[in-house]
Amino acid sequence: METQTLNKHDFKKYLLEKLPDSRQEELIFWKKGIPLPIDLIYRIFDQRGELLKKYLDHLSSVSLYSYSTKIEDSNYELEINNLPSSENKKYRHKLEDQFDKYYLKSKISNLTNVLAERLFVVEYNFSKDNYFSALCHEGRKYKRFYLPQIIKQSIKNYDPEILHIVGISNGDMFGNIVADELGVYRSGFSDAFATIFNKLLDFILEGTTEKQISASTASKIKISQVQEPEELYLKLNSGQIEDGSLWEPKYTEAKSTFILNSKHPYFEFINNKTGIEVLIDIVSQSALIESETIRDSTSKILETYRQDISRKLRLIAEKN
Structure with a gap:
């Protein structure tokens, strides 16, 4: 089976598209x-x-609460419309009792295990503490819970009544949850986070429709990297440099470029080195020069150069 590796750069491109x-x-x-x-x-x-x-915890929680409420309470729709809420902290014993009494009977794991596999979340486990924590979240309600079509279909097969109450508007519930997870002020970024998280769901579900992708654990991420041949995206200009430097800047065709010294011993030496080894050599020697510099003025120039080159390289990475 063909393997596709999810990566953050492709996700960013997906968002922009x-x-x-x-x-x-x-x-x-x-x-x-x-x-x-x-x-x-x-x-x-x-x-x-x-x-x-x-996300799966909240889906499991509202599904389990729905199952139990239909058995215990006639105000089923009203109950679900008020969820989640920090008011539930007062009812911990009741909620834990619900979990113990109905979790296995509800067969919710049949639903969430399928979705966990589809989202490539391995080691997923839904516990009593997860149930309580999810239902006590203070923020937007489950009617604003985003449900991609694939997930809606799975819920429909499990309990179609839930779809009349959950995920029926906006789809921006998870913005606050993302903000809390990242430790960012809700009001400033919540709406944007909601849209980005929803697109993350779409990105993963679309990417796994026909191809196998890398998995993410329920706690940490495991990404299996696929080795691809590096592209030579910079034209190599080589020649001889009078002062013996490995490279020097050059201005040609109305833009700044560079020339590599083909006579420098390191230029010949790198033919037998990998890209990461070359990077380590250059960075380690640059760090040595900066750390051994005595004059504060020179040290500041080298520090500024290090920050500037790091930012320039970052921008190259963003464009590829």
């Missing part, structure tokens, strides 16, 4: 008028194991 009101300007991702550091987008992807577990 699917969200017409999004754009990227250097290291800022704009969602409408909300500026998000690109690292927050990457954190959502990198922490998808934890976030998807919470």
Whole structure:
């Protein structure tokens, strides 16, 4: 079976393609008028194991509560419309009792195990504490719980009545949960986070329709990297440099470029080295020069150079 590796850069490209009101300007991702550091987008992807577990916990919780309420209480719809709520902290004993009494009977695991497999969340486990924690979340209600079509179909096969109450509007419930997980102020980013998380669900579900992908655990992420041949995206200009340097800047065709010294011993030496080994050599020697510099003025210049080159390389990575 063909293996597709999920990665955060493809996810970012997916967002830019699917969200017409999004754009990227250097290291800022704009969602409408909300500026998000690109690292927050990457954190959502990198922490998808934890976030998807919470998503499945909420789906399991509302399904179990629905099952138990239909047996115990005639105000079924009203009860579900008020969930989740921090008010439930007062009813811990009742909720734990529900879990013990109905979890196995409800066969909810038949639903969530299928979805966990589809979302490639391995080691998923739904506990009594997860049930209580989910139902005590203070924020938007389950009627605003985003349900992609694939997940809706699975719920329909389990209990179609839930779909009349859950996931019927907005789909922005999870914005607060993402903000809490990332430790970010809700009001500033919640709406943008909701949209991005919903697209993360779509990204994973679309990517797993026909292909096997890497898995994310319910606690940490496991990404099986696929080795692909590196692309030579910079034209190699080599020649001889008078002062013996490995490289020097060059201005050609109205733009700044560079020339590598083909006579430098290291230029010949790197033919037998991998890219990461070359990077380690350059970084380690640059760090040595910076740390051994005595003059504060020179040290500041080297520090600024290190920060500038790091940012330039980051931008190269963002474009590829």
